[in-house]
Amino acid sequence: MTELRPYQAACVAELRAAYAAGHRAPLLALPTGGGKTHVFSSIAAGAQAKGKRVLVLVHRRELVRQAAAKLAEAGVHHGIIAAGFLAEPAAPVQVASVQTLARRAVPAADLVVIDEAHHARAAQWRAVLEALPKAKLLGVTATPARLDGKGLGIEAGGLFDALVVGPGIAELTREGFLSPARCFAPAQRLDLSGVRTRGGDYAAGDLEQVMAPSITGDAVAEYRQRADHLPALAFCVSVAHAQAVAEAFRAAGYRARAVHGGLSMAERDAAIGGLATGAVEVLASCDLVSEGLDVPAVGAVILLRPTKSLVLHMQQVGRGLRPAAGKRELTMLDHVGNTLAHGLPDAERRWTLAGGEQAAAGDKRKPAAPVWHCECGCINPSVLRACAACGEARPGAREIEMVPGVLAEITAARLERARRMSYREMLRARLSEAELRAFAKGRGYHHRWVQHRLCEQERPALSGAPGCGPGKRGSWPTCRSFVG
Secondary structure, three states, X not given: OOXXXXXXXXXXXXXXXXXXXXXXXXXXXXXXXXXXXXXXHHHHHHHHHOOOOEEEEEOOHXXXXXXHXXXXXXXXXXXXXXXXXXXXXXXXXEEEEHHHHOOOOOOOOOEEEEEOHHHOOOHHHHHHHHOOOOOXXXXXXXXXXXXXXXXXXXXXXXXXXXXXXXXXXXXXXHOOOOOOEEEEEOOOOXXXXXXXXXXXXXXXHHHHHHOOHHHHHHHHHHHHHHOOOOOEEEEOOOHHHHHHHHHHHHHOOOOEEEEOOOOOHHHHHHHHHHHHHOOOOEEEEOOOOOOOOOOOOOOEEEEOOXXXXXXXXXXXXXXXXXXXXXXXOEEEXXXXXXXXXXXXXXXXXXXXXXXXXXXXXXXXXXXXOOEEEOOOOOEEEOOOOEOOOOOOEOOXXXXXXXXXXXXXXXXXXXXXXXXXXXHHHHHHXXXXXXXXXXXXXXXXXXXXXXXXXXXXXHOHHHHHOOOOOOOOOOOOOOOHHHHO
């Protein structure tokens, strides 16, 4: 039986205390690679020893295998309810695919473990759980919020009534349980002002139109420079995009494959397994391996899919945080600026059942206003149809100009140094968007000040033009690019 790490044992104790206090459905938040499966396997073993029946619900075939393997390590006799697996209905613990169980009779259970619990509000999950109204629940996830950021607690329409939070990514990295991450991102985010939002995230159809082929070429060049031949996951917008990315890497001499839901199980298993064996160097995915992939050898993640969802971003990055022999760090190649929007992987995150991540006290950050880049270098709000600086008409709403450039590393030290700069030092430095945001946050500036400063950096002459200027320090900018 696998021995729990001290923090995992502490999580088990907190969960048991939650049940003892009268809670029916606690939720455990523990980063990807922190050992959530070990924790619930330990609890399942304890329940089995007391003669209780346990049902473990998962939503991907890969998760079925992982849960079954960890239960076996914990010495738990179990069966599997999923297509392609031999059933053992008499086993007191069952690992079940929620899709399979939705079409079959739900077995009796005293405890239901919900893996990747941020999906648990979906209709299929609820149908299964409604068949077990008296069972206790245990949710586990790295990101205790829905993909749209809404909460998982009862007060938010969810299932859970208590939250147990384990150590964060920073602490697990310091202890050697996770790999450190180095992130490289463009100085500025992509212009996605013409992309519609559906379900709290960018509409996939619109994203597919704006992901120009040039970004794939950049992805190949950056991978060659910063992560050459490391096992890598590339997260793409669509099946066609994933196939194009894989083809671009193959054309550059790399062993690359695309993986998506349209492949057979055997093809998917071979593609994913190839990352561990070296048969595949770059695996381009369309919404398939954001969760459930357990390949510690992954040394790079290539972000080619913009997302508004912190949950999706953290799930994708988490695929590469597990440590492995000979692996020094994870290299993040963020071509779409998701890190600029959501922060570094080891940033402190204060989760709440009511609504996802809770901002720290006094943090008044607001989402950046939608903008578009003119060829003259000026950044304009999406409401303007012509550039405020040069008068050129705005490009098509769903077109995007890929600006030549390279990715620069984002580190906590750089952001802290920017935050502590004097105003004069800031004016002399050419800071990235992330650094400007850190500087503005430290001084309590309005969130649109950052875009005004970016405009000044790109076109200094504009600062002397009529109707354009910073006004008083920290006040609402008067630049025509932002007041429209």
